[in-house]
Amino acid sequence: MxxxxxxxxxxxxxxxxxxxxxxxxxxxxxxxxxxxxxxxxxxxxxxxxxxxxxxxxxxxxxxxxxxxxxxxxxxxxxxxxxxxxxxxxxxxxxxxxxxxxxxxxxxxxxxxxxxxxxxxxxxxxxxxxxxxxxxxxxxxxxxxxxxxxxxxxxxxxxxxxxxxxxxxxxxxxxxxxxxxxxxxxxxxxxxxxxxARLGQPRRDELAGLLGLHRGSDTAASAAPARIVLAALGGIALPTGPLRLAEWPQCPGWRWLVPQRWRETMTPAERAARPDIAAFEPLGWDFTDLLASVDAVLGKPGYGTFAEAGCNGTPMLYARRPGWAEQDALIPWLAAHGRCREIAEEQLFTGNVLADLAALWAKPAPPPPAPxxxxxxxxxxxxxxxxxxxxxxx
Known part of the structure; x- marks a missing residue:
């Protein structure tokens, strides 16, 4: 052996x-x-x-x-x-x-x-x-x-x-x-x-877990329901600049964020924003989660970029100052998937609605084979x- x-x-x-x-x-x-x-x-x-x-x-x-x-x-x-x-x-x-x-x-x-x-x-x-x-x-x-x-x-x-x-x-x-x-x-x-791993798309199941099939918010809007995942990998993000309670609140939308982010909100803020949920308590395989959402917010890193590209998941990203690897990652995802650059501050404030709309308007190329x-x-x-x-x- x-x-x-x-x-x-x-x-x-x-x-x-x-x-x-x-x-x-x-x-x-x-x-x-x-x-x-x-x-x-x-x-x-x-x-x-x-x-x-x-x-x-x-x-x-x-x-x-x-x-x-x-x-x-x-x-x-x-x-x-x-x-x-x-x-x-x-x-x-x-x-x-x-x-x-x-x-x-x-x-x-x-x-x-x-x-x-x-x-x-x-x-x-x-x-x-x-x-x-x-x-x-x-x-x-x-x-x-x-x-x-x-x-x-x-x-x-x-x-x-x-x-x-x-x-x-x-x-x-x-x-x-x-x-x-x-x-x-x-x-x-x-x-x-x-x-990259290929996830199992389970969009309907995820939407049900997040209450999108039960509430009245989707019926109140002609816009489609959206689920957006924020994921920045294994290095913790300082929570000081986060203002989750001020993120846009859109009918039929759910924001999935790290548990540590959601814990920065006060109990009153969490109660007022059921549209902001932590993804870890769902207990899902991360790649299945990524394959089941409408978009990912993150930074250039091989794991997220390769899985987003190969699973056909649109991505908004903020550049990493001085990180040379991103000069290879970004052109690849731009050629093989749907992606769009945003400012780092937008990851803290959630000011991404216009960028998401532009991202979703892009044609989806065939995902590359992993x-x-x-x-x-x-x-x-x-x-x-x-x-x-x-x-x-």
Whole structure:
């Protein structure tokens, strides 16, 4: 039985959304595969998104960036964190290589490492003689270079970037998920298609749960009922600027927001706004929810963008200042789905009615096929076969 160790960064939920479909496709090819997941992401989210039957080792092997909020990088804190992380890089790599050889809890050493998208385990796998692949739409080396490119930072940033780049280049290949950053510095790239789950559209059921078939508000208006989902991924949004009680109140509409947002409203405000509901208590699979609403409000991130595009869900987004990956994500969604840019403030105030109307007026292109998971799984299965895995094809 071959053993795959997968590291998934805890920087947001998009990396989990990328990894889940690939592991599911790989399990179809290799049903007896032993799977170990190393991540600092919430266990509940990992269990929901990844195929069953994996051993979880809670550990952070990267931090990506220190975020001030879902939109902005905390530049000084990130710079300090990278300097500390690379202060004795060779010793850190040696310790991680030894950890891979002697995993905790009696877990055997892996036959293959897949990293989304920490570079330390790639360098450690190379040191330990274990084959490894990187996989994502981004890599921290390119984002680091884009973030710390000022001449005044070159003296300390250049050596760190060189170590990051060398770690990524030590992998057998980088599985580059469409859409992705260019990654021109990585000469062993394997481009695969989009990776996204396809949700089960359950619009009528959702409308019933939200009271759209029971109240009189839909009858009072000739406009169609609308359900709009606000989702900003796994990094908490500061609630100070939120003014949910002032969001537009439209007959036949429901706003689905994170529970933490709704809790910023007073009890009186919540009672007065039954059209604003938290989506977590519904207990729905997130992709089913996304496939059942009329639009999504969010920010550029691979998980939401790929799932919105492949499920045909219209999206309003606010840009993330200084986040280089969005330069690949936004044109892709504009070409393959319906999307429209709004100002960040509009996510706080709900001043999006005109933008939603313009979004819904756009023609809907055919959704792209999420064929990247099967393509990536085929590459990994071939390497596992070399390690002696009996293939269930």
């Amino acid at each position: 071959a053993h795959l160790l997968v590291t998934i960064t805890g920087h947001g939920f998009g990396h989990i959304a990328q990894t889940g479909p690939v592991l599911a496709a790989l399990r179809q090819r290799c049903p007896d595969l032993r799977l170990t997941v190393v991540s600092s992401a919430p266990e509940a989210t990992l269990r929901q998104r990844l195929p069953e039957g994996f051993t979880l080792i809670p550990r952070a092997l990267d931090f990506g960036f220190v975020m001030a909020d879902p939109f902005r990088i905390d530049i000084p804190a990130s710079a300090a964190a990278y300097r500390e992380f690379h202060a004795d890089w060779d010793a850190r790599v040696a310790a991680a290589a030894d950890w891979l050889r002697h995993l905790p809890g009696g877990v055997p050493a892996p036959d293959l490492v897949l990293s989304n998208v920490a570079y330390l385990p790639l360098a450690a796998a190379a040191r330990a003689g274990i084959p490894a692949y990187a996989m994502s739409s981004l890599n921290w080396a390119d984002l680091f270079a884009a973030t710390f490119a000022a001449p005044t930072e070159a003296a300390w940033a250049a050596p760190i970037h060189a170590q990051m780049r060398a770690a990524y280049r030590s992998a057998r290949a980088f599985l580059q998920l469409t859409p992705a950053m260019p990654m021109a510095d990585l000469d062993r790239r394997i481009v695969v298609g989009p990776v 064929d990247g998971a099967a393509q990536a799984a085929a590459v990994l299965a071939e390497t596992l076969a070399d390690a002696g895995e009996p293939q269930g094809r």
